[in-house]
Amino acid sequence: MNEITIKTSKRNEFINITDLVGNFLNNNSKKEKGVILIYCPHTTAALTINESADPDVPVDIIKYLSKLIPLSQEFKHSEGNSDAHIKSSLIGQSVFVPFENNSLTLGTWQGIFFCEFDGPRTRKVFISML
Amino acid sequence: MNEITIKTSKRNEFINITDLVGNFLNNNSKKEKGVILIYCPHTTAALTINESADPDVPVDIIKYLSKLIPLSQEFKHSEGNSDAHIKSSLIGQSVFVPFENNSLTLGTWQGIFFCEFDGPRTRKVFISML
Amino acid sequence: MNEITIKTSKRNEFINITDLVGNFLNNNSKKEKGVILIYCPHTTAALTINESADPDVPVDIIKYLSKLIPLSQEFKHSEGNSDAHIKSSLIGQSVFVPFENNSLTLGTWQGIFFCEFDGPRTRKVFISML
Numbered sequence: 001m002n003e004i005t006i007k008t009s010k011r012n013e014f015i016n017i018t019d020l021v022g023n024f025l026n027n028n029s030k031k032e033k034g035v036i037l038i039y040c041p042h043t044t045a046a047l048t049i050n051e052s053a054d055p056d057v058p059v060d061i062i063k064y065l066s067k068l069i070p071l072s073q074e075f076k077h078s079e080g081n082s083d084a085h086i087k088s089s090l091i092g093q094s095v096f097v098p099f100e101n102n103s104l105t106l107g108t109w110q111g112i113f114f115c116e117f118d119g120p121r122t123r124k125v126f127i128s129m130l
Numbered sequence: 131m132n133e134i135t136i137k138t139s140k141r142n143e144f145i146n147i148t149d150l151v152g153n154f155l156n157n158n159s160k161k162e163k164g165v166i167l168i169y170c171p172h173t174t175a176a177l178t179i180n181e182s183a184d185p186d187v188p189v190d191i192i193k194y195l196s197k198l199i200p201l202s203q204e205f206k207h208s209e210g211n212s213d214a215h216i217k218s219s220l221i222g223q224s225v226f227v228p229f230e231n232n233s234l235t236l237g238t239w240q241g242i243f244f245c246e247f248d249g250p251r252t253r254k255v256f257i258s259m260l
Numbered sequence: 261m262n263e264i265t266i267k268t269s270k271r272n273e274f275i276n277i278t279d280l281v282g283n284f285l286n287n288n289s290k291k292e293k294g295v296i297l298i299y300c301p302h303t304t305a306a307l308t309i310n311e312s313a314d315p316d317v318p319v320d321i322i323k324y325l326s327k328l329i330p331l332s333q334e335f336k337h338s339e340g341n342s343d344a345h346i347k348s349s350l351i352g353q354s355v356f357v358p359f360e361n362n363s364l365t366l367g368t369w370q371g372i373f374f375c376e377f378d379g380p381r382t383r384k385v386f387i388s389m390l
Contacts, residue, residue: 041367043311051173060212082320109170181303190352237301
């Protein structure tokens, strides 16, 4: 399984991993055309694709998610990080991007983000080529 | 990359693209069995699968999403459409449907919807066969 | 299409299907390495990956989702279960897990859950190997 390691520095943080994924594709793809899967093996983190041009977009998403699903003492799970588990299931553990000629066919404004919801931690993502 | 073009007519709108995807599969599939990926290259739109029999279902989903994530002046992103970016990450950019004998194996009530959150615009989706 | 049948016993319930999927992989995979797709053909249910070690995690997720999206009389859809349709689109109909040597490469704490939002019912999921 191919892995990329990511170090996060805050409790809630979106890290743009588009270049990491693009470099991986360049170095590893044996096919001209296909789909790349990026998989998050953590239960308090997620992956999403959204605008990477304006850094205020991920800031707004992070802030609003924490307003919708606040850190709370009302949860049963004793680690106290159920907010992060809920965000993880809402955003999702996998993203897929089609590629052609060793380039990701992302939309003009799209970037791939690792979403940390219970950091800071050292995380990893798995990559598969379909 | 195979593309379908979609014209949306409202700011928030779900457009049933099941027939467009089914026709594409009929005309392009070289395999008897597989999985079709539909990918949204936009950051203020999404794709989902839900009930297509009763048109009130997408109406309820659209309305409730806008109640959960209202258009607001509190966001930092200067374009003022952060609500649409948040909805896009919550619903997601990709849907997958297994197919057999050139037919989508959707559930009885399922349809594939393009979810516009910042229209009206001309949009596109990419299609890949896995 | 390969199917697994699941019987749910409550209106809202997460059922851990990790072993069912693992057994299916063991009995059916012809490839050493790949990705398994689990697909939910229902519009008031979903699939997610989250912590399976502490059963309080799915309890917290279920409870908070029902707080965010309550059963309500305000919806138009006459069946009265629009809350379940909304949860279904937010959580999603598909999960993917990479596998190697006939084992799912899930993260340490990850399990695969079938998410019932309008039970009790007899449900099914489709499985494809990519």
